[in-house]
Amino acid sequence: MRRRASLVLLALAVFCAAMAPTLRWYAFPRLAKIPANQYQDTVLEARPATLLNYSTLRAEKVDKITIIQTLKGNVEESRRIERDAGRDVVVWDALAYVTGPDGKMVSKVPERYIFDAHTQDPVHATGESVDGDPVRREGIEFKFPFLTEKRDYQYFDAQTRTSAPIHYKGTRTFRGMEVYYFEQTIPWTKVPMPKAMPVKGITPKILADSGLTRWYTTKRMFWVEPVTGAPVNGEEIHKEELRNAKALMGQDTLTVFAGHVKMREDYLRSVGEMVSSNRLMVLMLVSYIPWSLTVLALALLALALWLEARSRRPEPEPPAAPAPAPVSAPL
Amino acid sequence: MRALVAAAIGLAPVLLFVLLLTVVDLPPDGPTSPKPLLTADPAARK
Numbered sequence: 001m002r003r004r005a006s007l008v009l010l011a012l013a014v015f016c017a018a019m020a021p022t023l024r025w026y027a028f029p030r031l032a033k034i035p036a037n038q039y040q041d042t043v044l045e046a047r048p049a050t051l052l053n054y055s056t057l058r059a060e061k062v063d064k065i066t067i068i069q070t071l072k073g074n075v076e077e078s079r080r081i082e083r084d085a086g087r088d089v090v091v092w093d094a095l096a097y098v099t100g101p102d103g104k105m106v107s108k109v110p111e112r113y114i115f116d117a118h119t120q121d122p123v124h125a126t127g128e129s130v131d132g133d134p135v136r137r138e139g140i141e142f143k144f145p146f147l148t149e150k151r152d153y154q155y156f157d158a159q160t161r162t163s164a165p166i167h168y169k170g171t172r173t174f175r176g177m178e179v180y181y182f183e184q185t186i187p188w189t190k191v192p193m194p195k196a197m198p199v200k201g202i203t204p205k206i207l208a209d210s211g212l213t214r215w216y217t218t219k220r221m222f223w224v225e226p227v228t229g230a231p232v233n234g235e236e237i238h239k240e241e242l243r244n245a246k247a248l249m250g251q252d253t254l255t256v257f258a259g260h261v262k263m264r265e266d267y268l269r270s271v272g273e274m275v276s277s278n279r280l281m282v283l284m285l286v287s288y289i290p291w292s293l294t295v296l297a298l299a300l301l302a303l304a305l306w307l308e309a310r311s312r313r314p315e316p317e318p319p320a321a322p323a324p325a326p327v328s329a330p331l
Numbered sequence: 332m333r334a335l336v337a338a339a340i341g342l343a344p345v346l347l348f349v350l351l352l353t354v355v356d357l358p359p360d361g362p363t364s365p366k367p368l369l370t371a372d373p374a375a376r377k
Contacts, residue, residue, distance in 0.1 A: 007333055008337070010337040011338065011341035012341060014338045014341030014342055015344060018342055018345040019348070022345055022348065026349060026352065027352055030352050031357070035361075036359075037361045037363055037364060038364075041373060043372060068369045068370070070367075072363070072366070072368055073363065074363055075359075075362055075363040088357075093368065094368075095368035095370075099371070099372065103371065103372065105370070108370070110368070264375075266375045266376040266377075270376045
């Protein structure tokens with residue numbers, strides 16, 4: 001009976017011991033993925049900011065600039081691309097819509113970002129674009145991969161349409177959560193005019209024909225929760241200028257936009273809550289369940305060995321029967 | 332010999348699980364959200 005129990009325990013121990021690494025290194029990379037139908041909006045603000053007034057052609061201080069960023073998973077497109085790519089793909093249609101203090105449009109930049117749902121490696125397919133221009137992304141954008149590492153990543157900058165390193169600058173605590181802090185600086189770079197201009201009658205072509213050029217620099221900062229790879233906070237110190245503007249605007253350089261852009265408080269809270277719940281699910285697969293199985297496997301193995309050893313121990317000899325009293329023959 | 336059989340019995344469901352993950356596709360994520368790409372500041376989140 002003991003021997004049978006020890007064999008059952010051994011089978012269970014083997015199951016647990018084999019399941020632990022299988023979950024961590026085989027199941028997790030296949031099960032953890034960004035859903036193709038995700039929808040997420042974020043509001044960022046720069047308070048105060050400098051903004052070009054196109055009617056006076058002067059840069060003015062304004063109370064705030066609002067950036068409304070929406071990411072919307074395009075399921076039909078992801079299925080179409082998956083058929084050719086042979087892997088799970090996410091297609092994000094994104095829009096960064098910037099409004100001035102009066103709520104009117106300052107600029108809008110639509111994007112299509114296509115990437116692997118598990119690893120977040122970029123996937124190159126027709127439709128990958130920024131503001132209608134085809135691009136070929138290297139590295140990541142918007143989000144970091146699951147199990148983010150303490151290293152630099154290539155991060156795509158939509159304004160310059162190029163990728164550059166985003167540097168890991170250390171581990172920080174953000175609202176009680178351990179996060180990795182990343183920073184990327186894009187030096188002054190000439191960038192294309194946006195397709196949509198805030199003033200009717202002014203088109204990118206008119207500006208380009210006048211010899212105006214648009215320049216941009218930014219310092220981008222992300223506080224990333226490393227298990228999910230989701231940024232729980234993002235900030236940008238952003239400056240844009242029009243140069244060669246003397247003939248048209250009276251001075252050579254005009255500030256179009258300057259400000260320190262930060263996530264709005266209500267979005268910081270809601271993103272934090274969402275990341276906390278997703279973090280728990282990922283941790284279950286990569287840590288909690290595998291480690292519990294490992295400990296259970298060791299305990300079951302020890303129990304199995306103990307039972308086996310006991311079953312092999314020889315049974316104690318039954319106590320010897322008392323020796324019969326000597327019988328003496330009657331005389 | 333019995334120990335080997337027990338170990339094989341323990342490994343079998345793990346191999347089955349691996350096979351299942353390899354063969355079966357994850358369920359689809361559902362349709363594209365009907366919500367639009369925002370062009371106005373949405374109401375503050377609670």
